[in-house]
Amino acid sequence: MGPVLVNGLPAHVLLVHFVVVLVPLTALALLACAVWPSVARRFGIALPVLALVTLISVPITTHAGEWLERHVQSDALVRRHTGLGDELLPWVIALFVMSVVVWWVYRRTARAASGQPESRAVTVAMPLRLAVLVLSLAAAVGACVQVYRIGDSGARAAWHDAYSATARTDGVRFR
Template structure:
């Protein structure tokens, strides 16, 4: 995918990643910590994580197309290098979402209350792992977005207003 309505697809698709990664990360942490939330989210949690996962390579591929169509710049290269590192985080979010969903489903189906997945050690491990992966994913999205904004805007605007009418 290269262009959408004449605009580089990357500048549009990136908004999905910027919204979906933190949203998915937050949902996974909530569901890992609070099993009732995991049961209420149900299949929506892994579906959200799958959509998030799918949006990352689409956005990266569109970014690679855009990189080939702009002047070579160290800021653009840094942004592209950072962007290549998001896929493992998105994959981690998906795997955790699937595991949290499966564990919640399994514990809800176990009427005897003896499910090994609903035990405190497993829930603590899932919560800690979810916090680590969620934090890593969100920090990575921030770093990528910051580098992309610097690459796009470093010489693209004037620090002073160009005319008095611009202040209105």
């Protein structure tokens, strides 16, 4: 499904950085577009494209992580991290769906507004805009919280017992 090694190192370690950047970036772009129609018009099709790239990056990263899981010593921290990682995809699917909805709604309301008096276009669009905003907020917050939880558990799995809280003074490196 995707690379598992890059220059002899686990690809998951590299790919996870794409997810850590793209998910919050997509969430912020989605919220900005959902709140401000002018931002949505400027983003245009770029919003769903960004969300699609984000969506594609998650299973690729998860696949590389599953490969890595089979090549490290299993413990509770690793199992927790992989379990949380498996829970990200539905949130990113929600980001993608809401990005398409926001793009479509603002594209549609912009067309409708051009043929209707301003007050009627706003009245028609307001309930729909509010629903889109609430759903976008839920998807964005959920995705970002899940990325944080996954990252925290991954750092704990990778770094537990791998460093000393106090610096060594004998010139010997830890580990």
